[in-house]
Amino acid sequence: MTQQSKFYLIEPSNENYWRAIILFGRNVASYKFALAKALYDMRKRSGDLIKLEDLAPAYAEHICEHLLKCDRQATSPQSKFLDACRAYNNNDSDHSHLIENTVKLGFQNVIDAFHNVHGSEIPKRFFLDERATNGGIRLTDEFFNLAETPQFADLNSETEARWRLVETAWSLSMPRQALQVSLDDTSSVLQVATQARRVSITSSRDALNGYQKGRCFYCFQNISTEQHASELADVDHFFPHMLHFCADGKPINGVANLVLACRECNRGREGKFDRLPEPILLERLHNRNEYLIGSHHPLRETLMVQTGTTEAKRRNFLQSVYSCSRETIISTWRPQQRGYSVF
Template sequence: MSRFYEIDPTPENYWRAIILFGRNTASYKFALAKALLELHGNGKSQVKLEELAVPYAKHLAQHIKQQPKQITSKRSSFLEQITAYNQGQLDHDGLIQQTTRLGFNNVIDAFHKVHGNDVGSRFFIDQRRSHGGIELTDNLNHLLEQLSAEDLAGEVEARWRLVEEAWANNLSRQLMLVEYEEHDQQLIGIHSQRRISLTSARPALNGYQKGRCFYCYREISILYGSDTPADVDHFFPHKLKRCDDGKPIDGVANLVLACTDCNRGAQGKFDQIPALPLLERLHTRNEYLISSHHPLRETLIAQTGASREKRQDYLQDAYNCATVFTGSWQKWQPRAEGVAVF
């Protein structure tokens, strides 16, 4: 089982375990997650399948327009109906009717399963037989009392984009590397010399950090315009490229989310080398992501090593190289500003 929710069994961590570690054979889980976040705002606990079908089908239709492959099997009668709607061959009422009939056959049963087992908190109860729908639980209420629905939806969207691009590029047989482009703050997939925009970097990185600064644990937000914005920070600074061109400075293994004080405040990190405990924290984060599914797992392995020992050696080598090259024998260490949640 994942340490993600063994250590801290809260609704927040169960939710993120579902999004990160739930079985990925179709994108229905992501569409249902986004639909649940939307429907919570309606103030109703009981939701008919016809009501659930509206946001659920909407999100699938939007994604199919961008990336037609939304399932690992060869075909899906349900997704064919979504495609027909996108092509103007099915009206909205017909879409909702077909979604109600075909769209929930598996996802409602499978949503709460991680590694084959049900997680400890359910965000809805299946009432299809008794009431023709689902009942939203207090766990969903507790989740959204603690976290922004927009932040959570952004994390779901980021994960969805990564997974669908992995399917589209047959990542079981071919590798896509994921790197960061700073000018537009996007994660870019590099596959067969093609560069594919995957997702905004902030929500893609936020699932592990749970809305906290990587360095000081202060609360941060991935929403633009927030009072506590999250910066995408390079753990090892760009100048390390001059030490070793082989180091993927813009790779996922070297990216974290930081509060503005830690990244660029008066006592911020800037181009300093973080202290050794923070390097250990980065290694733990990367190992956590490797236990997830494609494509971040494959990217991290390709960039840092095929075994835990090799990945640890890789980071130690980068740390030593950065220390010698920059002369930074005095390392940077922030003051803790929040609860250590990872």
């Protein structure tokens, strides 16, 4: 069983099949993210058949918006569709030409590839390809059921965060092993350090939530990334800040050490605070990090630089940091489990 299939088979819900599509694809272009966000936008329309000409405006809008943030939206140096979107952004083309080019060029590969994760198709489909018979796609019950789940709003934010990570990595044109994604403590934003400056990428909550399946890392109760939600997650350091000297030169603010926790676990009456979690939770951190490894550019490269190039080295790294930590923090902390284990 691959790490990617393990992700959704442990808890085979619509949310986790969708997350597998967004988080674990081998991205050569950002079209899958744009299609996902366009489907979010169209979830309340009547009927299940979406003609390409009806899908194109929302799809193209997301591509055009991201081109303004980051001009590189694919690994290939040339794309007629992206050129059409750039022309629209530069006022060299009108909206009707943008939609015409989107219908003609924008969906050539993304509809076929959407449900593929690492070379195989996931067991559930959120739409059917009916371009040949009805000129569009047909949404399935799985998609409509997904849209009714409490986590649906978070899925949209997770898609945006994943898109920002990928396009930032492409735009920096840095060697993969040189990319270092870390946390800015003051803003809870993930950033990449270059030789000249630090580049803010996206909310750490939105970037990490999908890999934890919308659950607290410690107790598994539901959490949210919505700013005003009562279940808003805290960004916690598994190994507390005070243990920075144990990290053997690796950043304590690196993504390998960041987890999302509910407020009760992080700073509630019986919360973790600066205590060290029990050893069994170290295995959970390792499993979560292996999901991050599976997501590829740039999280894969960051994790491998921070913790090791093989699964065995990464496991040994975490164990060595834990052993060092126990020399400083004698007592350990155990959370009260409030949900069922999902990773």
